[in-house]
Amino acid sequence: MGPLLFVVYTNDIDEQIVSKILKFADDTKMYHIVQSPKDIETLQSDLHTLVAWSKDWQMLFNTDKCKVLHFCFNNSHIDYSMDGVKLQLVKEENDLGVTVSANMKWERQCIEAVKKANKMLGLIIRKFQDKSKDTVMPLYKSLVRPHQEHCCQLWSLYLSNDINLIEGVQRLKGH
Numbered sequence: 001m002g003p004l005l006f007v008v009y010t011n012d013i014d015e016q017i018v019s020k021i022l023k024f025a026d027d028t029k030m031y032h033i034v035q036s037p038k039d040i041e042t043l044q045s046d047l048h049t050l051v052a053w054s055k056d057w058q059m060l061f062n063t064d065k066c067k068v069l070h071f072c073f074n075n076s077h078i079d080y081s082m083d084g085v086k087l088q089l090v091k092e093e094n095d096l097g098v099t100v101s102a103n104m105k106w107e108r109q110c111i112e113a114v115k116k117a118n119k120m121l122g123l124i125i126r127k128f129q130d131k132s133k134d135t136v137m138p139l140y141k142s143l144v145r146p147h148q149e150h151c152c153q154l155w156s157l158y159l160s161n162d163i164n165l166i167e168g169v170q171r172l173k174g175h
Contacts, residue, residue, distance in 0.1 A: 013053055019046045024096070028061075040078050051083045069093050071102055098151045106155040110162040116147035117169045144169065 006026065014021040019032035019042065030050070032043045054060050063085040070077050070089070080087050092101040092108055099108040120143045128135060148166055157163045 009057070010059070013050070016049050016053075017046045018042050027095075029095075034075070034078070040076075044080055047080055047082050063087065067093055069100065069102055071104060073103075096151070098154060105159070106157065106162055107159075109155045110157070110165045113148050113150065114165050114169055117144045120144045120147060121169060 003025070010023065010028075013023070013028065017030070019030050022029040022031075028050075030043075030046060032039060032046070034040055034043060051061065061082060063082050066082055066087050067090045068080050068087045069092070077089065079089070090102075092099055094100075099106075099112055101108055121140070124136065124139045124143060125131075128139065148169060157166060
């Protein structure tokens with residue numbers, strides 16, 4: 001019942017917001033295409049509206065966890081604030097296990113996926129005596145591949161370096 005009540009409680013958070021809002025559980029993201037000073041004002045005004053909503057409903061945002069991620073190279077990297085606190089400007093952010101970078105490349109995501117996959121592969125190699133295909137393949141498919149494929153629809157690989165990095169785990173499996 002708790003999650004349902006939370007959704008009902010926060011359902012009106014975006015009623016007076018011009019920018020787009022994404023909500024998942026207790027996580028809220030707001031984004032807006034900024035091409036002019038008016039767009040900057042709109043985004044900052046929406047942040048003020050969110051703060052006012054949070055005070056009205058006594059569900060304050062943790063501004064230490066609120067961050068700004070600018071996409072594109074010609075972005076003016078404007079500072080934004082919530083409740084008088086300047087929001088931290090970041091070049092990448094981990095969101096639900098996916099690392100999103102300002103340059104929209106997925107190198108960091110690939111590196112993290114390979115680290116996790118190799119960790120699980122090492123565990124399989126160390127802990128299982130039987131290294132037959134009938135034993136290793138189900139373990140590989142259930143313990144290693146999920147790390148390589150987590151949200152891959154979002155961060156599909158297109159750079160050969162990233163592809164080689166991910167495929168390197170499979171090549172390692174053969175040894």
